[in-house]
Amino acid sequence: MALAAVFARVFGDDLPIEFRAYDGSRHGPSGCSAAIVLKSPLALAHLASAPGELGLARAYVNGHLEVRGDMYTALAAFPPIEVADIPLGQRIELAARLGAYRMWWPVSPPAEENRAARGRRHSKSRDSRSVSYHYDVSNQFYEWVLGPSMTYTCAVFEREDATLEQAQHEKHDLVARKLGLREGMSLLDIGAGWGGMVLHAAEHYGVRAIGVTLSEEQADWARHTIAERGLSHLAEVRYQDYRDVPETGFDAVSSIGLTEHIGRDQLPGYFRSLRDRLRVGGRLLNHCITRPDGSYPARPGKFIRRYVFPDGELESPAEILGRMNDNGFEVRHEENLREHYALTLAGWCANLDRNWRKAVAEVGPARARVWRLYMAASRLAFERDDIQLHQTLGVRSDGGASSMPLRPDW
Incomplete structure (x- = not known):
């Protein structure tokens, strides 16, 4: 299945959002006010290395995933969803897709990520x-x-x-x-x-x-x-x-x-x-x-x-x-x-x-x-x-x- 269709199935086929991927695939209604664009395999590598919110954020901050149009409109279109909410079959399919990306395209967090907490908290x-x-x-x-x-x-x-x-x-x-x-x-x-x-x-x-x-x-x-x-x-x-x-x-x-x-x-x-x-x-x-x-x-x-x-x-x-x-x-x-x-x-x-x-x-x-x-x-x-x-x-x-x-x- 094309990459755009895989992600559309995870989040819902009826969302007012268009999904596009670097493999040329598209899914969802055209002419939407917002579109999610997977620009390179590195977007999927980020998601594979940190499934969920953090991986998606890293892909976006690094520019491997793009939101075309209004960011608020795009975010508002997505229903609240956890990994456990995704049907087992779709989780297996998504994991199979992502596994190879983690192996062949290793990625590091963006330099903007603050991870090195030093000293006593709230000192x-x-x-x-x-x-x-x-x-x-x-x-x-x-x-x-x-x-x-x-x-x-x-x-x-x-x-x-x-x-x-x-x-x-x-x-x-x-x-x-x-x-x-x-x-x-x-x-x-x-x-x-x-x-x-x-x-x-x-x-x-x-x-x-x-x-x-x-x-x-x-x-x-x-x-x-x-x-x-x-x-x-x-x-x-x-x-x-x-x-x-x-x-x-x-x-x-x-x-x-x-x-x-x-x-x-x-x-x-x-x-x-x-x-x-x-x-x-x-x-x-x-x-x-x-x-x-x-x-x-x-x-x-x-x-x-x-x-x-x-x-x-x-x-x-x-x-x-x-x-x-x-x-x-x-x-x-x-x-x-x-x-x-x-x-x-x-x-x-x-x-x-x-x-x-x-x-x-x-x-x-x-x-x-x-x-x-x-x-x-x-x-x-x-x-x-x-x-x-x-x-x-x-x-x-x-x-x-x-x-x-x-x-x-x-």
Whole structure:
């Protein structure tokens, strides 16, 4: 049987996807909005050496398998499928096909794959390397993907047709309102990225804001932008671990997209550290991606773990809320914004597609493919409720007065 037909049978003959293979075979309806193309025997060699998600990802990152058309459309067309779900006869046929490729075309993982974890998990040095791996790619690349806001976290859409920039502004403003920011207050923003929250708090609320990040490139970009906007008297972004911030007595702390890098065992210390940096009555807004529940492991799949977020972990909402509550915070509000992250990722995917040639020239085809695949897959995961985005607001209470309004005023 032709190669294209073999793969079509595995995933389903009625998919709105066209399969093409280097042997000239095609299967599926023509004129589809997306097509899967096996460009060389090396694609099958990758799949033979690592069956499933990782082998397919390696083949795509290395350019031996191509997705023509819209990546999100292609991924959305595939039903969730495990090797055990494939009928035995088809598994035998597929194994027979792949066995020869593994023998005659040995392959190595792409150079972009992060496999060499060194040092104690979530130590300062290992966290620094993991963050640098993902964020110290190229500020220019991120500008093309993220847009002018340079904000790499979930936006908040007041309406579905809002622009990405409007939604990122609304996200920062929602955080500021939840934290009760007012002129003259102080804010610590941990995992500050390119300084979006720090800039917003200083520019729109007159707040003295300090941000910290483990990415040198992010810190350099933020410092330049702060100076350019004339906000150096209010705003600062440091290349620093949040655990090393010496100041205390902040009125508010924001953690936007950092908790995913902390690790479950470190959560108690993480929340205690943030509590100790707040004054009594000060608020913490924790914004992070979570699993829907705690019924499966916290670590993401092999592709995300090796190509996107080394050492990343997604906890359940209950884990985040419980650890926050048990380590110095009275939890006052919580909400799930997962649909907003799907919309955010749709905007980033569109930006990458629009700037594809420039992005490939900047960071290379393999790394650009990693971002194309992971952002489209993440969009789909948020839509399907495979992952969520939760904002949890807590206050450092003195055991009585919380300094919170009787009803939310944001």
